[in-house]
Amino acid sequence: MNNFSFLLIICDEIQEWSRPVAKRRIYYEIEKEKPEIVSIHNFNNKTIDISIKLNLVEDEIEKYSIIKFQNFIRLLRSAVDSDSRTFDFKLLIKNYEEIEFIFEYDNPHDFYKGGVSEEEQYNPPRIEKKQPDGTPDPNFTLKSITEF
Numbered sequence: 001m002n003n004f005s006f007l008l009i010i011c012d013e014i015q016e017w018s019r020p021v022a023k024r025r026i027y028y029e030i031e032k033e034k035p036e037i038v039s040i041h042n043f044n045n046k047t048i049d050i051s052i053k054l055n056l057v058e059d060e061i062e063k064y065s066i067i068k069f070q071n072f073i074r075l076l077r078s079a080v081d082s083d084s085r086t087f088d089f090k091l092l093i094k095n096y097e098e099i100e101f102i103f104e105y106d107n108p109h110d111f112y113k114g115g116v117s118e119e120e121q122y123n124p125p126r127i128e129k130k131q132p133d134g135t136p137d138p139n140f141t142l143k144s145i146t147e148f
Helices: 004-014 022-025 058-076 143-145
Strands: 037-043 046-052 090-094 098-104 128-130
Touching: 004 046, 022 046, 058 090, 058 098, 058 128, 058 143, 128 143
Parallel strands: 046 090
Antiparallel strands: 037 046, 090 098, 098 128
16 A cells, blocks of 8 residues: 555546536536535545545446445455555445445454454455435445446
8 A cells, every 4th residue: 555556546446537427517517516525534554534425316326336346346355465455445425415335445454464263254345325314225235236
């Protein structure tokens, strides 16, 4: 994580480079009232915490979130040298209706260094969709997005 390449990869994944799709160009004036916001709450050697707020309806933001989560699963997966990834990662994607999509990937360092018992397994990413009232969607799971 402590190299320029990693920072560029993260920036590329969270940035949309203001490329509106054809349908969204029509609604550009409306979107000025509800801007798309990327916030980096924490970026250090222990935690990366990012939130993205988009002006998308539920089905569009769900599709967007699935693609982003799949990309981060691939990027942060358990692989060669993953024991050197010593940070927790969190990405929150939400819209103006307060529908939230949460992706959390814990630090695998303790697992690889023998810091957990053999019965405990490496924790997979936590994937969750929350409705505006805070209730989770039981159909939005790690399995559902990897089979998308």
